[in-house]
Amino acid sequence: MRVWRAPEDVPADLGRTVVTIGVFDGVHRGHRAVLAETVRQARQGDLTSVALTFDPHPVLVHRAAPIRLVTTLADRIDRLAAAGIDAVYVQEYTFDYARATPREFVEDQLVARFHAAAVVVGEDVRFGYRNSGDGAELERLGRRAGVHVTLVPDRSAPEGRRWSSTWIRELLASGDVAGAARVLGRSHRIRGQVVHGFRRGREIGFPTANLTGDGLGEVPADGVYAGWLVRSVPGSKAAEYLPAAISVGTNPHFEGTERTVEVHALGRSDLNLYGESIAVDFVEYLRPMLSFESLDGLLRQMDEDLRVTAEILGVPTAGRVDPAAVTAT
Template sequence: MAVLRWTDAAHTPPQLNPCVATFGNFDGVHRGHQAVIARVRAEGERRGIPSVVVTFDPHPVRVLHPERAPELISPGPLHEDLLAETGIDGLLVIPFTWDYAQQSAEDFILSTFVRGLGVQALVVGADTKGFGVGYTGDVDLIRQLGADHGFEVVVLPDLGDDQRWSSSAVRAHLRAGEVADAAAVLGRAHRVVGTVVHGFHRGRELGYPTANLERRSRGVVPADGVYAGWLTRLDLPPEAVDRRLPAAISVGTNPTFEGTERTVEAYCLDRTDLDLYGEEVAIDFVEHIRPTLKFASIDDLLEAMSADVAKARAILE
């Protein structure tokens, strides 16, 4: 069943009221988020009612403290797609404005979850805090409102293995080029999405034609370097043979050619027959191969590219 998406709790589709719900920014939809949402689904199934995620657009920090706003791991449609893939029944995306932020934490819970969603259980993380005007909302307030208004509050502890699963940890790993470590927190390879545009065509001239992503691609671009990963052609149907292709990915300014513009480009292994211009593609970063280097000659560059392709092939096999 398709996920129902709407933007105003007062106009909740009747088939989603009552429900079990949770709320948050869920940037990256990492393993901690996935665990919370899985509990929402389980609580809903136990009660025979739907599961709903409540999130905000734009990220509240972008409105309240734009100078501190984080670069989003999974912005816009990519974020909503990742949430939909968790198997929820409904996605309430609240437009976050300065005026909206002026409501009290109590009003937020009552208007959204009690009156809007008819929530029977609200699932939150133990670190849920700082919502509502004055940042006064926390788990204790939610528990009190649950007791007063007849909904159960399910509190999950911080989750993680050797580190806490958090969006901040993912960003730190990506800034360091540690895409495998980022994937360990995300539960999947990190993805950047964009349209393929014309570049300088140097890759084609060297025998390694690359798909260059537009500068305004969606998702945090990892540190400069060469990576093994996958290119997915989002315009093709899921069953298409050439939809998902193994790739060697370069992030950087092409210092061997004195480049200044930072680019993301992917060479689909052993494929020189593809015409991807204008297509929307996803680049999934699996493993870091080497840092970006400036080579003394084209021959040195070609030797390195050949080794990169061999390493990418070995990793992806």
């Protein structure tokens, strides 16, 4: 899949396209209905499917409101590629860009830049200056420009709530990663670079890969989870999935103050992940973060966490590793 970040990246001989528009944060079930229709129309017409997405999130520009994206931009692009999109245009979202009228947006970007023959969007689409354009306006402008417009109806859960990024954030804020996976259609993922921690885990038989700071994606509520540590296989596009127990929080037993994500790959003492970019998939919430009266109490609970994690993930049970066998430096 091609990724464009500036007008000059778009090839002059692009040809006609089918364009879809949105932040696509999370690329959840609702988004995938729009993407599937975009890809279907493009393939049917032998056209190029293009996803126009935005970075940073418009909310960060217009409201300066704190919002954590469900997925990182890199994972968003990967998910768009997995949906079958041929090219992604990452539009830098600025106040100047947001001043374009709906007509300017259609004529200057969709038609002049992307040569759109068709546009596929959700029925709740808003675009142009102060979100003054809606689906009806897009259809009107499309007819004027010779662009066919498809408004895809919202997709909802059986209980009636619309699939949305907002819903996912609510579920993650409560630690309900299984519920978030239901809306996403897959496990929730964060991504970051492994950094050095206090090395307490390796000293007691639970070495961890530590992630911290902004830019990871939406980190679920504090607690312990079952999931997967996902790393790239060197020299390949393949990924290696390692069953893992995941701790999110400040580590109250050791009176920590910095919120971190600590990932223990079950039974592995041979991993040296410092400086490596990894992904973490959350499968199920196990328990809250706790402070124990003794180290033995903590260790007994961590042993149980490993047992339950293995059971949930359907992998062999693994106990603590020998601290002397840990190879990370």
